[in-house]
Amino acid sequence: xxxxxxxxxxxxxxxxxxxxxxxxxxxxxxxxxxxxxxxxxxxxxxxxxxxxxxxxxxxxxxxxxxxxxxxxxxxxxxxxxxxxxxxxxxxxxxxxxxxxxxxxxxxxxxxxxxxxxxxxxxxxxxxxxxxxxxxxxxxxxxxxxxxxxxxxxxxxxxxxxxxxxxxxxxxxxxxxxxxxxxxxxxxxxxxxxxxxxxxxxxxxxxxxxxxxxxxxxxxxxxxxxxxxxxxxxxxxxxxxxxxxxxxxxxxxxxxxxxxxxxxxxxxxxxxxxxxxxxxxxxxxxxxxxxxxxxxxxxxxxxxxxxxxxxxxxxxxxxxxxxxxxxxxxxxxxxxxxxxxxxxxxxxxxxxxxxxxxxxxxxxxxxxxxxxxxxxxxxxxxxxxxxxxxxxxxxxxxxxxxxxxxxxxxxxxxxxxxxxxxxxxxxxxxxxxxxxxxxxxxxxxxxx
Amino acid sequence: xxxxxxxxxxxxxxxxxxxxxxxxxxxxxxxxxxxxxxxxxxxxxxxxxxxxxxxxxxxxxxxxxxxxxxxxxxxxxxxxxxxxxxxxxxxxxxxxxxxxxxxxxxxxxxxxxxxxxxxxxxxxxxxxxxxxxxxxxxxxxxxxxxxxxxxxxxxxxxxxxxxxxxxxxxxxxxxxxxxxxxxxxxxxxxxxxxxxxxxxxxxxxxxxxxxxxxxxxxxxxxxxxxxxxxxxxxxxxxxxxxxxxxxxxxxxxxxxxxxxxxxxxxxxxxx
Numbered sequence: 001x002x003x004x005x006x007x008x009x010x011x012x013x014x015x016x017x018x019x020x021x022x023x024x025x026x027x028x029x030x031x032x033x034x035x036x037x038x039x040x041x042x043x044x045x046x047x048x049x050x051x052x053x054x055x056x057x058x059x060x061x062x063x064x065x066x067x068x069x070x071x072x073x074x075x076x077x078x079x080x081x082x083x084x085x086x087x088x089x090x091x092x093x094x095x096x097x098x099x100x101x102x103x104x105x106x107x108x109x110x111x112x113x114x115x116x117x118x119x120x121x122x123x124x125x126x127x128x129x130x131x132x133x134x135x136x137x138x139x140x141x142x143x144x145x146x147x148x149x150x151x152x153x154x155x156x157x158x159x160x161x162x163x164x165x166x167x168x169x170x171x172x173x174x175x176x177x178x179x180x181x182x183x184x185x186x187x188x189x190x191x192x193x194x195x196x197x198x199x200x201x202x203x204x205x206x207x208x209x210x211x212x213x214x215x216x217x218x219x220x221x222x223x224x225x226x227x228x229x230x231x232x233x234x235x236x237x238x239x240x241x242x243x244x245x246x247x248x249x250x251x252x253x254x255x256x257x258x259x260x261x262x263x264x265x266x267x268x269x270x271x272x273x274x275x276x277x278x279x280x281x282x283x284x285x286x287x288x289x290x291x292x293x294x295x296x297x298x299x300x301x302x303x304x305x306x307x308x309x310x311x312x313x314x315x316x317x318x319x320x321x322x323x324x325x326x327x328x329x330x331x332x333x334x335x336x337x338x339x340x341x342x343x344x345x346x347x348x349x350x351x352x353x354x355x356x357x358x359x360x361x362x363x364x365x366x367x368x369x370x371x372x373x374x375x376x377x378x379x380x381x382x383x384x385x386x387x388x389x390x391x392x393x394x395x396x397x398x399x400x401x402x403x404x405x406x407x408x409x410x411x412x413x414x415x416x417x418x419x420x421x422x423x424x425x426x427x428x429x430x431x432x433x434x435x436x437x438x439x440x441x442x443x444x445x446x447x
Numbered sequence: 448x449x450x451x452x453x454x455x456x457x458x459x460x461x462x463x464x465x466x467x468x469x470x471x472x473x474x475x476x477x478x479x480x481x482x483x484x485x486x487x488x489x490x491x492x493x494x495x496x497x498x499x500x501x502x503x504x505x506x507x508x509x510x511x512x513x514x515x516x517x518x519x520x521x522x523x524x525x526x527x528x529x530x531x532x533x534x535x536x537x538x539x540x541x542x543x544x545x546x547x548x549x550x551x552x553x554x555x556x557x558x559x560x561x562x563x564x565x566x567x568x569x570x571x572x573x574x575x576x577x578x579x580x581x582x583x584x585x586x587x588x589x590x591x592x593x594x595x596x597x598x599x600x601x602x603x604x605x606x607x608x609x610x611x612x613x614x615x616x617x618x619x620x621x622x623x624x625x626x627x628x629x630x631x632x633x634x635x636x637x638x639x640x641x642x643x644x645x646x647x648x649x650x651x652x653x654x655x656x657x658x659x660x661x662x663x664x665x666x667x668x669x670x671x672x673x674x675x676x677x678x679x680x681x682x683x684x685x686x687x688x689x690x691x692x693x694x695x696x697x698x699x700x701x702x703x704x705x706x707x708x709x710x711x712x713x714x715x716x717x718x
Contacts, residue, residue, distance in 0.1 A: 169604070172604060173618060173620065174619070175619075
């Protein structure tokens with residue numbers, strides 16, 4: 001089986017190109033069907049997200065051209081898109097797919113959605129009959145690899161944006177955000193985003209106070225929350241566990257003594273202030289009150305920065321996991337190549353042996369049972385002795401990269417080339433092997 | 448029968464103890480309507496017991512330790528009632544009820560040693576005593592560890608360095624809850640363990656057991672334990688202040704443990 005992959009992603013193509021090539025979820029099945037109907041394609045999967053469109057295929061002959069898909073399916077001049085495409089074969093396909101599924105190839109490394117999208121593509125491909133043993137094994141392996149990367153590295157753990165840093169911090173304070181109240185002081189894009197993030201993690205009611213009450217009402221309605229007049233701020237804010245401030249006030253609106261008051265009203269249950277405003281709305285002194293945690297925009301950003309560093313270290317650990325998985329999967333592939341050759345070699349020799357016995361029997365006339373047994377064991381012995389060495393060589397080579405060329409050689413010597421399904425003729429093996437040695441090479445653009 | 452009224456009072460105060468334990472868990476709403484009549488009746492019995500005692504001895508001054516305990520318990524409960532009528536709150540009861548119960552119980556058992564019927568009964572009591580006290584120690588230690596973790600995590604969050612080994616600590620509120628739950632769990636063990644201990648000591652030594660240093664330290668530990676629970680329950684003390692308190696409760700427990708070397712009762716040999 002030849003594995004091949006072609007596609008565009010956020011690194012190789014601008015969004016204008018990606019949106020031309022993107023396939024909506026509703027049409028994924030149709031696209032996959034189209035892919036497996038291309039000449040030579042036996043198995044196929046189509047992955048389309050906002051950051052990538054990729055075609056993965058298993059083919060019998062190496063000459064299969066997946067670029068045709070783009071031409072036929074989208075009715076585009078492929079030549080124009082050539083420069084944005086990358087194409088991989090064999091080992092590089094394994095590596096690329098493992099990296100994609102593990103979210104190492106994502107725009108935001110470690111983001112968790114991609115694995116779900118790959119799984120979705122897999123489900124669709126299975127449903128339309130695009131998955132058989134070989135590609136199925138590869139794709140399901142990629143799920144296991146992604147799981148391993150997630151379990152053994154912290155790639156998926158780190159927060160990705162200021163808003164999700166805020167969520168992470170809130171969870172470090174409150175654990176479960178279920179039922180925690182969020183208070184927005186001042187309305188702005190950023191605080192709205194943070195509130196949305198918090199709510200998606202379970203935080204409940206949102207209370208909004210804004211100097212222009214109309215805006216507060218509007219925002220509260222949007223979140224299904226409650227709007228409060230700005231002059232009631234100090235009496236109500238302690239109802240909230242998480243306070244996000246983003247007013248344009250020139251001075252701090254929350255000072256240390258406010259914090260102390262809030263906490264005694266709240267029976268010392270902790271409060272988390274996220275201060276997005278510049279100049280700041282919360283006096284940094286308030287962070288010194290027991291049970292109050294104040295993070296301003298710089299604090300959030302520095303947490304974010306340290307996460308990024310950390311994530312890069314983790315990503316390199318993840319890469320080495322991927323590399324070892326690629327190695328394992330390739331070995332398995334080679335082993336798969338060797339087994340049918342061994343079987344057909346044995347069958348072929350056995351066929352010759354039986355034919356020769358039949359031929360000679362006519363000349364020898366009637367034989368006793370012992371004589372027949374003697375001939376049988378004699379010929380069997382010769383055949384086994386001759387085959388012993390080639391078979392051992394094949395078996396031990398199974399895990400080596402040379403397996404492919406060895407298999408080819410054996411087939412030629414013993415004239416096994418007519419064997420179906422395992423046709424490797426005309427293949428030199430050189431391009432894929434070269435590319436796999438060059439591990440850091442991002443891809444092989446076609447131009 | 449001596450101390451009959453005092454024993455009735457102690458039994459009614461026992462309801463107060465149970466109420467306190469339930470209230471700390473945020474339950475016992477059903478009991479809250481019963482509790483004031485119960486301890487009020489207890490107080491009346493207690494008063495009768497004091498009068499009776501005064502009549503029999505003809506002396507206004509208490510003469511034995513158990514009489515002091517009885518008087519102190521009575522006054523505490525009387526104060527509680529006074530505060531209740533003034534401020535309409537039973538909250539101090541969380542702290543007062545267990546204390547008064549222990550004082551009254553100790554007084555009601557009386558000064559004279561009343562030996563167990565057989566050594567086997569005694570061994571049973573000793574086992575229950577040790578098992579309960581140790582469960583209390585374990586819970587106390589657990590909450591001590593939790594309060595240390597709380598401080599670490601709090602410092603970590605305040606210093607705004609979210610990475611490092613601390614990032615693997617559980618959330619602040621989770622740690623807090625762990626500590627509080629183990630305190631709540633341990634307190635009944637500790638209380639009933641001490642009561643069992645008091646019964647054993649009373650049976651073996653009479654009222655003089657109260658003068659044993661280990662007993663005094665254990666009572667101190669129990670008192671700190673109770674204050675810890677109370678501050679947490681009423682004012683939500685956590686973080687640094689809770690850590691100080693749980694450290695001191697734990698230190699008292701350690702000292703009480705070490706006091707075996709000075710105690711004439713806890714030699715771990717059967718007299």
